[in-house]
Amino acid sequence: MLIVIPKESRQGETRVAASPETVKKLIKQGHQVRVQSGAGFAAHWHDADYLAAGATIGIDSASTYIDASLILKVQAPDTSEIELIPQHAALVCQFDIYRYPHLAALAAKQVDAYALELIPRITRGQSMDILSSQANIAGYRAVLLAAQYFPRFMPMFMTAAGSVKPARVLILGAGVAGLQAIATAKRMGAIVEVFDVRPATREQVESLGAKFIEVELNDEERAAFEHTGGYAKEMSDDYRQRQSTLIAQQAAQADIIITTALIPGKAAPVLISTETVATMKSGSVIIDMAASYGGNCQLSKADEVVTSDNGVTIVGHSNLAALVATDASSMFARNVLTFLGLLTNKEGQYVPQSEDEIIQATRVTHAGSIYFGEAATPPTKTAISSTAEAPIIDPIPA
Incomplete structure (x- = not known):
């Protein structure tokens, strides 16, 4: 043949x-x-x-x-x-x-x-x-791309000129790309926090040395996840409101955010609103891995680098695996x-x-x-x- x-x-x-x-x-x-x-x-x-x-x-x-x-x-x-x-x-x-x-x-x-x-x-x-193999690479490359745009060091430095605090990295989504991003950011000396709607990801996140943050689930929501096989699913409006509040609180403290949430056949869920970006520190970086599907950040543009009015850089590269x-x-x-x-x-x-x-x-x-x-x-x-x-x-x- x-x-x-x-x-x-x-x-x-x-x-x-x-x-x-x-x-x-x-x-x-x-x-x-x-x-x-x-x-x-x-x-x-x-x-x-x-x-x-x-x-x-x-x-x-x-x-x-x-x-x-x-x-x-x-x-x-x-x-x-x-x-x-x-x-x-x-x-x-x-x-x-x-x-x-x-x-x-x-x-x-x-x-x-x-x-x-x-x-x-x-x-x-x-x-x-292929989704797993390429997401693995994309998660790794996302952290390196964040380091490229971030105007500070990732690890803690102690020098004669003074100390530098480690960067705080928030990763939204603990699938293959998210887990690789955690491992890479930790190796680079950052403090890493991770949000995922799937409670089953906690153990994997913590095994890599990151802190798992989650929205408290009610009994109905917890039962629903027992039938999803560990996959993400669309949640109720009430859950999304609680999720939005939690992410906004964490984003305000983060130096770097890497978003990985994609749902086949649908627009990417918006996890970071324009209002949330406005609360972030100048010089912060968002790597939106879902930019070509509408973006997890409202300000993302596919294959463009956008700077918000308050100095946050939002990177919408749509093919991170191709960079490796x-x-x-x-x-x-x-x-x-x-x-x-x-x-x-x-x-x-x-x-x-x-x-x-x-x-x-x-x-x-x-x-x-x-x-x-x-x-x-x-x-x-x-x-x-x-x-x-x-x-x-x-x-x-x-």
């Missing part, structure tokens, strides 16, 4: 869907692999590295896609790329599926498309879980390689395990039909429709 890896076309996307390491393994499995020239350059892999792994090189997009049986990408294709995809090919990538507008075009070309962000959070899916291109690509590629084990047999043929729950959850187009959302032509599968209960995109590690 011919597997192709195109160069990512989206602005700012530095990752690539296959590394020389995973290409070598694919070839050992009996596949042919074609990589577009320059596809790995931003991740610091050159064409020669892929050639050494056994791949061939496509000169441009058109020559790369020719006769492809399976296409591996980081970002879902735009309309110009869809035109190049051969009829009946298979496509594996991250779709941002709730906002992706071109499923009908893929279905029209009889493409079997798989959205990796829909891999269910089961034990067997952990090695394929080599390791992000390596981890993404390994996730994809594991996922391909469900699509191919020992002879290297495309034989998807259609009854497998992971395949059922991730397949969004097949045989001319759409399998996701309101446009689904067959009945929407339970594995997909269950996400309407909105597990947070940055999940708790299993």
Whole structure:
């Protein structure tokens, strides 16, 4: 089977869907692999590295896609790329599926498309879980980005010129990105406080040396969390009011805030209001990891750095994992390689395990039909429709 890896076309996307390491393994499995020239350059892999792994090189997009049986990408294709995809090919990538507008075009070309962000959070899916692998990197990079904009030291310093207090970091959300942000901020010497709506995260937060802050739950709210499997869920208006008050109190004391809350298919929950920003200290920094989905901060703008009237810097970078291109690509590629084990047999043929729950959850187009959302032509599968209960995109590690 011919597997192709195109160069990512989206602005700012530095990752690539296959590394020389995973290409070598694919070839050992009996596949042919074609990589577009320059596809790995931003991740610091050159064409020669892929050639050494056994791949061939496509000169441009058109020559790369020719006769492809399976296409591996980081970002879902735009309309110009869809035109190049051969009829009946298979496509594996991250779709941002709730906002992706071109499923009908893929279905029209009889493409079997798989959205990796829909891999269910089961034990067997952990090695394929791109959300966790990329959120881990994003959480790490968010802290470094905060340090870049913060006009003070992160750790405590004692010098002949006097002492410097450690920075106070508030992290909103203790999923994968949040936990990595905690660990990174602690290593950099900051005092870290963490808020999460899920009581189950307390133990993990405290094990990393951070202080867990929470809204006191009533009996009904506490019982509701026992049936969510540890995922975040939308809460009552009364809870949100109590949450807003608590976060505003903590934000006023924080030097750095990192927000991670995302709910699939819905706008990001607003956790930091304009009024709350106005109470923060001049020089404080907010890293809003949900900026491209509307933002956890009211003042956030996707892919922009905004400074409030009182001197708070709000950073809305929408692709933090792409700032750590080599390791992000390596981890993404390994996730994809594991996922391909469900699509191919020992002879290297495309034989998807259609009854497998992971395949059922991730397949969004097949045989001319759409399998996701309101446009689904067959009945929407339970594995997909269950996400309407909105597990947070940055999940708790299993």
